[in-house]
Amino acid sequence: MAILSSSSFSLFPTHQFQTKKHTRLRRDLTSNRAVFIKNRDCLINRSLTDSNIQLRRLIESGDLVNSVKLLHQSGKQDIDPRTLCSVLQLCADSRSLKDGKEIDSFIRSNGFVLDSNLGSKLALMYTNCGDLVEARRVFEQVRIEKALFWNLLINELGKVGDFSGSIELFKKMMSFGIEMDRYTFSCVSKSFTNVNGGEEFHGYVLKSGFGDCNSVGNSVMAFYLKKKRVESARKVFDEMSERDVISWNSMINGYIDNGLAEEGLSVFVRMLCSGIEVDLATLVSVLAGCVDSRLGRAVHGIGLKACLGQEDRFCNKLLDMYSKCGDLDSAKIVFAGMSDRRSVVSYTSLIAGYAREGLAGEAVKLFAEMEEEGISPDVYSVTAVLNCCARNRLLDEGKRVHEWIKENDMGFDMFVSNALMDMYAKCGSMREAELVFSEMPVKDIYSWNTVIGGYSKNCYANEALSLFSLMLEEKRVDPDERTVACLLPACASLSAFDKGREIHGYIMRNRYFSDRHIANSLVDMYAKCGALLLARMLFDEIASKDLVSWTVMIAGYGMHGFGKEAIALFNQMRQAGIEPDEISFVSVLYACSHSGLVDEGWRFFNLMRYDCKIEPTLEHYACIVDMLARTGNLLKAYRFIENMPIQPDATIWGALLCGCRIHHDVKLAEKVAEKVFELEPENTGYYVLMANIYAEAEKWEEVRKLRARIGRRGLRKNPGCSWIEIKGRVNIFVAGDSSNPETEKIEAFLRGVRARMREEGLSPQTKYALIDAKEMEKEEALCGHSEKLAMALGILSSGHGKIIRVTKNLRVCGDCHEMAKFMSKLTRREIVLRDSNRFHQFKDGHCSCRGFW
DNA sequence: TTAGGGTTAG
Known part of the structure; x- marks a missing residue:
């Protein structure tokens, strides 16, 4: 077959035609000369061909050792080049590079002419024995005619990862005018797949005239699928004149592998309708695309009909499918049916299934059972069991697995290390996670994202941000969408508006906004940084909003006290x-409670229970x-708690305790406080809250007793702390803090504000000072509240028109709240104060919370 | 063309 039609050479300059003609001429001359020499040698050494015959016998019996020995004893004249070809073939077959x-x-020292035949065998020997450098050298010395030998070397170079070498040889083959065959394209396709670009591969195939060949078409499909160009693969598939089971399988697998399960399944249905017989690979691919076990069961049936029920791979994939669909009963049936054919793969699938369903005990038990059965865990099963510990917060179990990993030297595996860090991070042990991270010689994107996300979730927002900076500095691994998704909650929890904006810039530069995960966390970040309008603008830009998009915006309105807007958005x-879902109901209920919308709150609570059939959680x-x-219905709240179908926790009683403080009900507060102290005896916040209630009622003796109680328990009050970001730097203040270099200015400013307040008849809310002392001292203590200091620094250090954004770890104090209102009017500045509970937006002497805080 | 494992938002 004329493989390379003249048109195929249009890819090369016209002088190729001359080269082809010349090489053919040279080849003929060389070959004639070889025949001449061979005949001459045979004539001279006719009497010595015995050793040649003997050698052939040894080769035929596969005795390579004696063949080489005999060859060494012989002279050039004894040996026919064809015998050399045979012995080289034997070396190639037995992969014996030394021989x-x-x-x-022997060939070179005896001056044998390296013609195409002998050269081919020499190249084959080197190719098969893995010395690809020598093999390529032979190709440079001799013109090898048969495509087979080129294909083998092209294939081997690709296999060892020398993709450019493989493509170079392919191009040389083409320029030499060697007739290619269909295998040539299959052999080189892998190399084109693995280099950047490689787009010309399809062009070569089309020009070679092999485009219609089924196996070549399959290679082109594989090429596009590897490059994740599923639509291009589909075009090739649609244009194929004939498709074999491999073509169908590739297309199905290509879709499913690229997350397009529906398309994959529709090709599968078409395959069934076309009467093509499905095989193991078809069903294994299809099972990977089954997202619900009803469909999977149908494929299970097809597999049984196709007599694949006993195939290990089919069973393992079935097991995995049922386990991923959450149908553990079916998974267990398949597992039971496999009895003695269970491998580490089967165990891993079921362990991962248990882990996903939160059945940690079962997962750990199965892991132990596997070991008892004599099946040793590998990196996959260890990762699965670590993931189970991570999801179920099983720190002790996870630590035991870590010990096992150390004993069995498995820590080198990146998957294992990443899973270990994730386990520690999810169990809240960031120090351990850090240690694993620091010991990893090579870190990939998962490693960085896991630790950054771990810091972020464990309230180490600053650490998360610095690790991200380090990642950018090191430049070894580029951040991706997930890195940013891990990072934004850190900005949100710190209210680090400027940092968040910087990351927003990064998102826009990298076009990450189309990723809904990112867009949602960006909206959430801005809402939590107090930039509600910005959050809303971005929310409006999300093309296809999902439940999370709506929920973050509803929660954003809620925490800023825009209850009606939150409700409108919910509707x-x-x-x-x-x-x-249950989380979006939390957001809307929170919005109702923070805006005093009692009727609406009840309406949503009932809607959730009776219409949406969602069981309320704590x-x-x-x-x-x-x-x-908050709205003063203290007894109603008390009765509501008493009638709850689930056990109330400290948060529930704590909410009532807060209400008691707002409405000054000391009696009820005492009753409620005892329940809270019993439930969370270590939480200092509740003692402080109760102490405040006493202080506000001026029951100083009770304050003293409570203080003593805190002291006896060895508890220390969680100090109030506020921070403000100025020019990218976070300034932190605790109460009475004078460490800031601007302290003098801050104090003078606050004194001035206080004086103006007094002039307008606003006296300090000294009840909040919590100190049983003279009024003046109380006033001074109030002046030192951390949120006032931070707000003052903000007003003094940032340009007019810039919003002052302050965050406090506890609830804002009543006096600070009054003063913030006054400062916003006095300085005509907008102040956004985020406390542990909600946002307060101070403008022109008013606060957005309207008293609900 | 062919089995199992690791990182993201409310």
């Missing part, structure tokens, strides 16, 4: 056909209690 090299040196979400109950308590 092969000896024969090569809009339902109109858009998105069903609320969080929902806490919102209702909070809503009732």
